[in-house]
Amino acid sequence: MKVTAVFDIGRTNKKYVLFDENYQIVEEVSESLPETTDEDGFPTEDIGLLTEWVQSRWEALKNNPKYDIKAVNAAAYGASLVHLDAENKPVAPLYSYLKPYPEALLSQFYTTYGDPTRIALQTGSPAMGMLNSGMQLYWIKHTKPELYSKIISSLHLPQYILFLLTGRKVSDYTSVGCHTGLWSFEMWDYHEWVKAEGIQKKMPPILASSSFIYRSGDKGIQSGFGLHDSSSALIPYRMALKNTFVLLSTGTWCINFNLFASKPLTSYQLERDCLNFLTPEGSGVTTSRLFMGREHDFQVARIAEYFRKEPDFYKKVVFDEKFLTADTPKFYTSCMVGNGPFPEPSPQEWQISAFASAESAYHHLMVGLTNLLSVSLQLIGINEVQSIYIDGGFARNEIFTRLVARNFPNHTVYATELPYATSLGAALHVTRPQTYGFKEEIIEIKP
Template identity: 80%
Template sequence: MKVTAVFDIGRTNKKYVLFDEKYQIIEEFAESLPETTDEDGFPTEDIELLTHWVQNRWSDLLQNPKYDIKAVNVAAYGASLVHLDGANKPLTPLYNYLKPFPEALLAQFYNTYGDPTRLSLQTGSPAMGMLNSGMHMYWLKYTRPDIYSQIVTTLHLPQYILYLLTGRKVSDYTSLGCHTALWSFEMWDYHDWVKQEGIHKKLAPVLASSSFIYRHGDKGIQSGFGLHDSSSALIPYRMAVKKPFVLLSTGTWCINFNSFASKPLTSYQLERDCMNYLTPEGSGVTASRLFLGREHDFQVARIAEYFRVAPDFYKSVAFNEEILKADTPPFYSACMTGNGPFPEANTQEWQISAFASAEAAYHHLLKGLTDMLTVSLQLVGINEVQAIYIDGGFARNEIFTRLIARNFPNHSVYATDLPYATSLGAALHVTRPQTFDFLNEIREIES
């Protein structure tokens, strides 16, 4: 059977997915790998374990007589770098993007390169410490200079996985444009600070969206260049939907992509968690984000405890318009200080005791969250498009989708059941079919 293989590397699950020629999933294998710690004791991905996992799975697939692998690609989480020595072996742990960034070093950086807001606007990247992978490189240069001097090539994680599969070392636009602080959206090149530090010399060559033939013995396998996972999930929609739209990619974070608006960010947007991404072809995407899934889970746990109901009670709560008509106390977030469209610190707690039931509290939790999300969507030009597509876990939440449709009565709102959007995007990008249409798998939401 002719298949396309995609290695989809998440923080929690590592998996490969095999697609047939009609992009139906033939096989999926997922595994959770234990973490380790870096030299400072901070938890992180075990790069040695991950390396062996990828190599072993790929070897098994290549030798499996059931499959004729015609193409391969990678999607993986961003803001993570692998530094290779002269023997192409990782020199350091895969440092966690949540690792604290030293305040003194941050001050040194801005004393050298100027105003943080100006730099963030130019790079389309809010200042987020190690979540800016460029700052990861700066940190390594000044805190581990002996190791930094041994680096021959630095790869973002998706491209490191690709290197394990094919032996090809590249940089791609989706990883460079993912809040790295490396890329200048004004100059469409590495930012001047990157060049002054010589960091760009450590990075693999940037190649425009394309593919190459990887040779395995006498067999040729078409390979992509690897993709940042969020950008990969956008690809099926960009291929299938012809009119301008915004994609809500929901999960722990809700990231809102408008690939039809790539204007430079304003300081107002930047302060409210907006950023720029790049498509695989190198064009700009404006995005905003909200810690929606984390807030949802935190407040659901509070509701369940207060009303003494099962932790997953919300899964059976049906939409009830009458509940939403009740006059209730305002919603206050607990997990969004410093992120999202309301950067001001919040000191008030949402009063669950004001509700008569867990069902009522849950309705108003989602009303509060979707009202915040509405503001976040307005930051990325939602009124300049005609349609909203909701992808991910919240696409299956009737209350959530109905409230989004109610907040945007002039838009067509669709929920999609595309559980493998990230893997599918990577498969589509390497094989490049003339047409692709999954629109029969979506449902339009009534307000």
Template identity: 45%
Template sequence: MNCIAILDIGKTNKKLFLIDEHYRIVWERGESFPETTDEDGDACEDVALLTRWVKESLKELTQLPGFTVKALNFSTYGASLVYLDYQGQVAAPLYNYLKPYPETLQQQFQDSYGSLSWETASPALGSLNAGLQLYRLKYLQPSLYAKVQYALHLPQYISYLVTGRPLADITSVGCHTMLWDFTAQDYHHWVKKEGLTDKLPPFFPCNETMETGDYQVGAGLHDSSSALIPYLTSFSEPFVLISTGTWCITLNPFNKQPLTVAELEQDCLCYLTYEGNPVKAARIFAGNEHEQQVRRLAEYYQTPVNYYQQVAFDPAIFALLHPVDISRFADRSLNDFASYEIAYHRLMMDIMEQQKHSTELVTTGTPVKRIFVDGGFGRNPVYMHLLAAAFPRMEVYAASVAQATAIGAALAIHQHWNPQPLPGDLVEMRLYTHNKTI
């Protein structure tokens, strides 16, 4: 069976998929690794462990009976750089994008360049702006910086392990990195002035491949941009995609309005598609919030951590708790709730207040009539019913593309490995309608 192998690397789960010519997942394996710490004691990805897993996974591919792997591609989380020295070896920890950013250095940058959020379509997010990670290395660890030949975004590091070619891709550079000037369509002048471009490798198109041994190999993609590809392939009518995981990111490829300062201040940004087109997006840290709060609920109500998966949407509880008084669930006392189910509905209603505001930032004034929800919350009936209630004039769908980021990475290089036409049934959809009696 001819297929493509995709390494899909999330913060928590690392997965290897084989996908056949009809875009069916025919084999998969997953791992999760313990984190390590950097020189400051902050938690970070264990890059040595990750590298070993990638190499072992690729070795495993050659030994699988019944599959002929024609191509490889990669999707990974963003805002993460791997620093290579002049011998091509990893020279530093894979610093966590949540690592606190030194205020004095942030001020130094601000004094030198002012606010670049509008030009770079990047809210000021400290370490989440990957460009500022490289800036920090230059000023706080100059001897280490001098040893670095290339700063690779994580998808391109995984590709580098296969091809030996240090490259950059537009989806990684164009995602809240503060590196890219969206007007000039080039690295921003501050990047050039600081000499950071000397450490940044050449771009490689996301829809092209390199021939390496028996494989056609892609350069990899940022996972949020990759997850959008099956939808852009399947639908021409305007839609937004809420990609849910650690972050809930509303992606609107049909919003042509430039980012405003007010939107930037509310965590809006622009991504770039694998074809280099801007996608206006708004983000909330809702998956992370959900993860923390269900642990708190489990402890308080003495239930398994995943007990929320058994909670169905209950219109009576919704009516009881409605309307929402604006608050973060973390600030609420669990003594106020008679049961886990009521507390969980309150948690999700608090999250939905944030979600509604975030999604409206990029949908208002656009022709969008459909919302697709991909990822974990798409399988959460409480979230989906609340979203339908929040957007009664929209068609709200739980839209599952099984492993959308992996499928997107396979679709990006379709022409180089797959002689079949693009399938018309990539997206499974389930419509949620707001119950008018509530």
């Protein structure tokens, strides 16, 4: 069987997915690997274990007589760098993007290179410490100079996975352009601070094409360049849809993509968790973020505890109009300090005791979350597009999807069922079919 293999590396699950020529999954293997800690004791990905896992699974796949592997690609989470020495071995831990950034070093950086807002506007990246992966290299250079001198190549994680598969070192737009602080959206090149520090010399060249052929024994396999996972999940929609749209990629984070926004980011947007991404071809994508899944789970746990319900009680709650008409307390967030459209701390806690039932409280939780989402979408020009597509976990939540449709009566709202959008996007990008559609996975939502 002719297949395309995709290694899809998430924070929790590592998997490979095999697609047939019609982009149907023929095999999926998913595993969870234990974490390790860096030299400061901070939890992080075990890069040695991940390396071994990818290499062993890839060798087994290539030697499996059931499959004729025609193409391969990788997708992985962003803001993570693997640093290689002269022997192409990792020379440092894969430092976590959650690791706190030293305040003194941040102060040094901005004293040297100027106003944080100006740099954030130019790079399309809110100042987020280690989440700006360029700042990880700055941190190593200035606090671990001996380690920095050993680094020959720094690869973002998707490109490191690709290196393990093909032996080729590249950079790609989706990884360099996702809140890294590395890329100047004004100059369409590495930012001036990156060049002043010489950090771009550690990064392999960015290649503009979508694939290359590499040799595995006497066989040629078509390979992509690796993709940042959120940007990869956008690809099936870009290929299948002809109308203008915003994609809501929902999960722990709700990441909202508008390919059709034409204006540069403002400081007002940056302060409210808007940022720029890059497509694999290097075009800008205006994006906003909302810590919606985390807020949802936190408040659901509070509701369940107060009303003595099972933790997953909300999965059985059915949309009911009567719960939306009662006079209820204002919704306040608990998990969105420093992010989302209202990053300031909430003045008080949301009062669950004011509700008569868990079902009523849950409806109003979803009203609160969708109202926040509406503000987040207004920030990225939702009124400039025709449709809204909801992907991910919240696409299966009827209360959520119907409330989104109510909030945007002038848009057509769809829930989509693409549970493997990230892997599929990586497969489509490397193989480049003439046409691709997924109509059977699209459900139009009525308010």
